[in-house]
Amino acid sequence: MNLEEMQAAWQEMTEKLDAQNHLTNSLILDMTHEKIRNKISRIARYESIGAVACFIGATFVLLNIAKLDTWYLLGCGILVALYFIVLPLIVLRSIGKMRNIDLVNNTYRESLLEFTHRRKRFLSFQRFGIIANFFLMILILPVFGKLINGKDLFVNQSSEWLWFSCIMLLVLIPFSIWGYRKYSRMTASAEYLLRDLDS
Numbered sequence: 001m002n003l004e005e006m007q008a009a010w011q012e013m014t015e016k017l018d019a020q021n022h023l024t025n026s027l028i029l030d031m032t033h034e035k036i037r038n039k040i041s042r043i044a045r046y047e048s049i050g051a052v053a054c055f056i057g058a059t060f061v062l063l064n065i066a067k068l069d070t071w072y073l074l075g076c077g078i079l080v081a082l083y084f085i086v087l088p089l090i091v092l093r094s095i096g097k098m099r100n101i102d103l104v105n106n107t108y109r110e111s112l113l114e115f116t117h118r119r120k121r122f123l124s125f126q127r128f129g130i131i132a133n134f135f136l137m138i139l140i141l142p143v144f145g146k147l148i149n150g151k152d153l154f155v156n157q158s159s160e161w162l163w164f165s166c167i168m169l170l171v172l173i174p175f176s177i178w179g180y181r182k183y184s185r186m187t188a189s190a191e192y193l194l195r196d197l198d199s
Helices: 003-063 071-099 108-149 159-196
Strands: none
Touching: 003 071, 003 108, 003 159, 071 108, 108 159
């Protein structure tokens, strides 16, 4: 074997190794992208169930809006319906953006920065939702009190609604904290998967 044949064989072997490395890198990117999408899809499933419940609540309020016969009950009803429609749409859109990061066409740095930004934005919507839930509870009690029992809680105050508010708070606070921590861990593990690409 002369020098030219050895160089040609070496060149061919180098090209095959480069092609193999490219294929391996491509497979790693695809697998990582799929793992990230699966983690975010779990969050999307939970939020989709919540969104359906919210849309049902908004539909109930809007179909019975005529029963809210005072300006303050009507205002509360409109705010409750808007909350039930707008917040789930914002959160689902935020999840969709997190799930659709393009690892193949972006550089590692671009993908990481984009995912980190979208993750922070999603978690900020979750924090806003936790705070907004307390205001929603204040608005929802008089609206559903009127729609279900026909009572105006601003006029006919009863102790059962106070107990109901306390029970809702006792359930809402731990559930909100638990949900936020769970989402934070799930998105953090997706971000760690992305960071592992650098190694």
